[in-house]
Amino acid sequence: MKIKSARYLTSVTEKDKILQDGVPEFAFVGRSNVGKSSLINKLVGQKRLAKTSSTPGLTKMVNYFVINETFRLVDLPGYGYAKVGKGQQDIWAGLMGEYILSSSSLQTVFVLVDIRNFSQLDRDMLKFLIYYQIPFMVLATKCDKLSKARVNAQIKTLAGELGVREEFIVPTSAESGQGCERVLDYIDQKLETRGQ
Numbered sequence: 770m771k772i773k774s775a776r777y778l779t780s781v782t783e784k785d786k787i788l789q790d791g792v793p794e795f796a797f798v799g800r801s802n803v804g805k806s807s808l809i810n811k812l813v814g815q816k817r818l819a820k821t822s823s824t825p826g827l828t829k830m831v832n833y834f835v836i837n838e839t840f841r842l843v844d845l846p847g848y849g850y851a852k853v854g855k856g857q858q859d860i861w862a863g864l865m866g867e868y869i870l871s872s873s874s875l876q877t878v879f880v881l882v883d884i885r886n887f888s889q890l891d892r893d894m895l896k897f898l899i900y901y902q903i904p905f906m907v908l909a910t911k912c913d914k915l916s917k918a919r920v921n922a923q924i925k926t927l928a929g930e931l932g933v934r935e936e937f938i939v940p941t942s943a944e945s946g947q948g949c950e951r952v953l954d955y956i957d958q959k960l961e962t963r964g965q
């Protein structure tokens with residue numbers, strides 16, 4: 770898929786404001802600092818569309834980006850950030866969970882997992898998506914930080930630990946652009962089957 774346009778639409782902080790207008794959406798979830806906003810920027814070829822930071826917990830809202838005027842990428846708040854309140858320890862008690870469960874046009878959740886480490890929270894996230902039968906794909910991030918051989922080995926480990934097949938884990942990098950084409954092709958296919 771070619772990105773012809775990408776623009777910021779809006780951000781929401783309350784469940785009631787979550788957009789329900791039927792436009793197909795692809796959401797990005799994962800632990801704070803895993804690289805959600807950076808990967809969105811790389812996918813659309815804009816450096817500063819989604820705000821990124823080395824300080825974890827930056828994205829606190831549901832941020833919507835309109836792509837090619839046909840679908841949306843949704844940047845969700847990260848989970849597992851130590852400074853969230855006690856009530857947020859249940860990872861889907863907050864806005865991210867509300868978005869996933871209430872969005873009427875969510876096509877796929879991209880679950881981002883750092884290629885170098887994953888946590889129980891990532892496993893819980895996948896269990897949650899499987900339980901609610903929400904389509905997902907695992908994107909292993911920051912693959913530029915490891916050698917090719919170590920990336921392959923880690924993908925195998927991740928598949929085993931997360932209980933998903935290796936082909937559902939895409940190695941990506943917001944630095945090199947690795948994996949971006951695969952993600953965009955996936956979106957393209959998903960939109961096509963939806964239109965039929």
Ligand SMILES: Nc1nc2c(ncn2[C@@H]2O[C@H](COP(=O)(O)OP(=O)(O)OP(=O)(O)O)[C@@H](O)[C@H]2O)c(=O)[nH]1
Nearest residue numbers: 801802803804805806807821822826827828847943
């Ligand atoms: N080397 C490398 N660094 C990355 C990559 N992706 C993100 N980073 C860095 O990781 C840090 C966090 O990236 P963000 O994109 O802001 O992460 P996020 O998941 O959106 O974080 P929150 O919004 O806090 O949940 C930044 O310093 C990025 O530059 C990558 O593919 N490779």
Ligand SMILES: [Mg+2]
Nearest residue numbers: 805806827828
């Ligand atoms: Mg972010």
